[in-house]
Amino acid sequence: MTKARIIDGKGFALDLRTRIAAQVAALKESHGVEPGLAVVLVGNDPASQVYVRNKGQATLAAGMQSFEHKLPDTVDQATLVALVERLNRDPAVNGILVQLPLPRQIDPAVVIATIDPAKDVDGFHVENAGRLALGLPGLVPCTPLGCMMLLRDTVGDLRGLRALVLGRSGIVGKPMASLLLAADCTVTVAHSRTRDLAAECRRADILVAAVGRPEMVRGDWIKPGATVIDVGINRVAGAAEGKTRLVGDVDFAGAAEVAGAITPVPGGVGPMTIACLLLNTLTATRRQNGIAAPDDAEA
């Protein structure tokens, strides 16, 4: 039987997007400034195509300008870098995002390093990563930012809580650990080489799973009453022939019997990623124009 509160990331994200749209309208009214987001898609990865389409629709729905750039999967790195440099110079573009993954002939680190840090709404540039690690203001990666919003809404005061981040990627695990540390949690980062992962998980008041391994975290790894944030989005074979379904990195049914609160997949962290992209674009636009956020703003 499900005991845990199910954290409604989809609902939270929709509400956040509505509030962002209101702030965009106010920004246009007060300063005549309209945020613009450029999204670059390289190749034909079906999931990336869906994400980019959803980002474009969400951008327009928030009242921002959307610029989509699609390049073939054979494109060379120099051409992509030249496009990013052009977007860096374009005053209508306040945020730049290059959809990942990129084809193998392109080094993502080189492309990300080309993005103007002030327009890096993914928060992946080393300058923004360094700022986050040092507790300085910058642009924060969207998925960890969304996880923190859900955590604050669910738990409230995070100070002193024991948090375990499962996964050490530069996109989710490391920034997530920095954000939890900044919120005064006691943070452990676990990974594939961690000894007795289950025991580490069982100590955590907050468990953030971001390893990309379907249902790896079992129900008996969860501390009773813990808050579980599942970042995994894994497509696995479904019950019916030829059908697939999405699962997280956590065995939802098992964990929901033990946890105090848990994000579902789908409908948990995923929708927060796009909502936080809009938030970062608004933040970047304000900073580029020297406009302070109103007191009731999200960021």
Ligand SMILES: Nc1nc2c(c(=O)[nH]1)N[C@@H](CN(C=O)c1ccc(C(=O)N[C@@H](CCC(=O)O)C(=O)O)cc1)CN2
């Ligand atoms: N440049 C970037 N590339 C990628 C990022 C990113 O933040 N920046 N993240 C992911 C993909 N992603 C956004 O780009 C993303 C993934 C999932 C969702 C989402 O809403 N998921 C839904 C389920 C969707 C489905 O049915 O497939 C959910 O979890 O409810 C939004 C955005 C990799 N690349």
Ligand SMILES: [Mg+2]
């Ligand atoms: Mg503009």
